[in-house]
Amino acid sequence: MILVIGGTGTTGRLVTARLAATTHPTRVASRRASAGDVRFDWYDRSTHAAALDGATGLYLIAPVGDADPAQVMLPFLGLARQAGVRRAVLLSSSAIEAGEPGLGEVQSRLGGMFPEWAVLRPSWFMENFVGDHPHATSTRERGEIVSATGDARVGFVDPADIAEVAVRALTDPTPHDTEHVITGPEALSYADVAAILTDIGGRPVRHRAVDEDALAAYHEAHGLPPDFARLLAGLDTAIAAGAEDRTTSTVADVTGRPPRSFRDFCRDRLPDGLPTVGGAGRPGA
Numbered sequence: 221m222i223l224v225i226g227g228t229g230t231t232g233r234l235v236t237a238r239l240a241a242t243t244h245p246t247r248v249a250s251r252r253a254s255a256g257d258v259r260f261d262w263y264d265r266s267t268h269a270a271a272l273d274g275a276t277g278l279y280l281i282a283p284v285g286d287a288d289p290a291q292v293m294l295p296f297l298g299l300a301r302q303a304g305v306r307r308a309v310l311l312s313s314s315a316i317e318a319g320e321p322g323l324g325e326v327q328s329r330l331g332g333m334f335p336e337w338a339v340l341r342p343s344w345f346m347e348n349f350v351g352d353h354p355h356a357t358s359t360r361e362r363g364e365i366v367s368a369t370g371d372a373r374v375g376f377v378d379p380a381d382i383a384e385v386a387v388r389a390l391t392d393p394t395p396h397d398t399e400h401v402i403t404g405p406e407a408l409s410y411a412d413v414a415a416i417l418t419d420i421g422g423r424p425v426r427h428r429a430v431d432e433d434a435l436a437a438y439h440e441a442h443g444l445p446p447d448f449a450r451l452l453a454g455l456d457t458a459i460a461a462g463a464e465d466r467t468t469s470t471v472a473d474v475t476g477r478p479p480r481s482f483r484d485f486c487r488d489r490l491p492d493g494l495p496t497v498g499g500a501g502r503p504g505a
């Protein structure tokens with residue numbers, strides 16, 4: 221039985237849907253019992269043992285927005301091992317190296333704690349432009365993506381491809397026991413992204429390049445908490461320096477098929493064009 225933490229989230233619900241097509245029973249963890257199969261809150265230890273009961277596999281996402289997730293994750297992972305979990309697959313990020321403070325600490329400990337493991341390190345999600353991420357909101361509401369990335373490129377990846385890799389890592393007879401850096405098929409600048417959104421979405425979208433301070437102020441002015449606004453802006457500075465300008469062959473290597481392009485992702489996710497604030501799509505659609 222595979223316990224899917226974050227099973228209601230971006231990658232977790234895709235992992236759950238794919239696992240449903242296998243013979244592996246799953247259990248979706250959520251802070252709201254009604255949204256999953258079991259109530260689970262990283263910050264409420266009383267929910268941990270019941271969530272783990274009978275589990276042999278774990279899909280893990282960190283408590284979102286926690287600067288020191290190891291504090292709650294490492295004791296839980298110890299409990300999971302004691303409870304009989306053999307295989308753990310952790311969603312991290314291409315931006316986080318094993319051993320770095322924060323999630324990097326969990327990343328570096330995972331292989332020592334579980335006999336079978338994998339760490340997924342995806343680049344930035346394509347989903348950020350269609351979901352409720354700040355980029356999606358500004359695209360929809362203001363026709364712009366504001367970033368401090370300059371003209372640097374990112375290997376944007378479809379969360380469905382991440383989920384496909386995750387399911388292989390959770391269920392392949394031979395454990396992966398490695399880190400997977402996961403990207404889409406090409407690295408795109410935010411101007412490239414804006415051009416594709418304009419093309420497929422049917423409304424003009426532009427990229428406005430600003431510096432890190434201006435970006436933090438922009439995010440804050442549009443409702444993000446100051447700490448999170450600063451964190452997001454800081455990540456852009458790393459992108460501007462070229463940190464995400466790469467593609468990997470992970471999706472093809474692990475799943476046997478190529479990753480989806482951003483253009484195809486948009487065709488699939490924006491069949492009626494970009495929604496306007498009032499909810500309508502492309503005129504005439």
Ligand SMILES: NC(=O)c1ccc[n+]([C@@H]2O[C@H](COP(=O)([O-])OP(=O)(O)OC[C@H]3O[C@@H](n4cnc5c(N)ncnc54)[C@H](OP(=O)(O)O)[C@@H]3O)[C@@H](O)[C@H]2O)c1
Nearest residue numbers: 226227228229230250251260261262312313342343344345
């Ligand atoms: N967005 C990107 O471009 C990107 C790129 C690389 C890596 N990542 C990584 O992807 C991860 C997920 O990001 P996301 O924004 O897509 O989030 P998400 O998966 O959409 O949503 C968060 C999930 O976590 C669960 N959750 C939140 N707080 C929880 C808590 N205290 N206890 C238990 N469950 C909790 C939520 O479940 P309930 O609400 O049902 O409880 C929900 O299922 C992050 O670790 C991020 O670093 C993101």
